[in-house]
Amino acid sequence: MANPTRQLQVLDENDGTLLKLAFASSDRELVDQHFGSSRSFVIYGVNPEQSQLLSVIEFGDLAQDGNEDKLVNKMELLDGCVAVYCRACGASAVRQLLAKNIQPVKVAEDARIEHLIEEFQTELKEGPSSWLAKAIRRTQSGDASRFDTMAAEGWNE
Numbered sequence: 001m002a003n004p005t006r007q008l009q010v011l012d013e014n015d016g017t018l019l020k021l022a023f024a025s026s027d028r029e030l031v032d033q034h035f036g037s038s039r040s041f042v043i044y045g046v047n048p049e050q051s052q053l054l055s056v057i058e059f060g061d062l063a064q065d066g067n068e069d070k071l072v073n074k075m076e077l078l079d080g081c082v083a084v085y086c087r088a089c090g091a092s093a094v095r096q097l098l099a100k101n102i103q104p105v106k107v108a109e110d111a112r113i114e115h116l117i118e119e120f121q122t123e124l125k126e127g128p129s130s131w132l133a134k135a136i137r138r139t140q141s142g143d144a145s146r147f148d149t150m151a152a153e154g155w156n157e
Contacts, residue, residue: 018045018052019139021120022078022102023113024086028056031111035089035097035104036071043081044117048124051117071096078102082135085116101138103131 023042024033033039043055057077071093078084083103097104107116123129128136 017047018050018054019047019124019135020044020054020081021046021117022081022084023116024084025113029113031085031087031107031113031116032109033087035074035084035086035093038074038086041074041078041084042113043078044113046117046120046124048121051121075100075102082132082139085111085113101135103135 021044023031023044024035024038024040025031025042026033026039028040028042038059040056040058042053043057045052045054059074075096078097079100081102083105084097085105085107087109088106089097089104094104123132
């Protein structure tokens with residue numbers, strides 16, 4: 001199980017305009033970790049004009065052993081992120097991330113978080129790719145499952 005050993009949460013009065021991006025990083029500067037065995041994630045809030053550190057989550061050493069139990073907590077901690085940038089990601093983790101509407105993004109060796117954020121901001125300004133356009137619509141439309149929940153509770157028109 002991948003329980004965090006430390007978690008730094010930046011308190012903020014975010015008005016909801018920031019999209020959350022996670023980066024698998026050991027040093028908070030480079031994306032240098034495989035998703036499943038990542039020792040830490042750095043989470044930023046990003047919009048076209050600004051980026052802000054929101055959270056740092058540390059797990060300690062995790063082996064790339066195929067043990068999917070370690071992914072459960074990571075998936076929960078990345079809830080609300082539109083993407084996770086990593087060096088590699090196994091097929092099972094990719095399926096689980098996509099099911100939670102988190103786009104896995106494989107990056108080149110020594111990719112700098114600062115540059116990835118700048119590229120993301122450029123994409124936001126110039127027109128998002130299809131996955132990013134969907135992610136933006138999801139964040140702006142609220143919780144689409146609320147109607148299913150209401151129906152299950154017996155709500156009628």
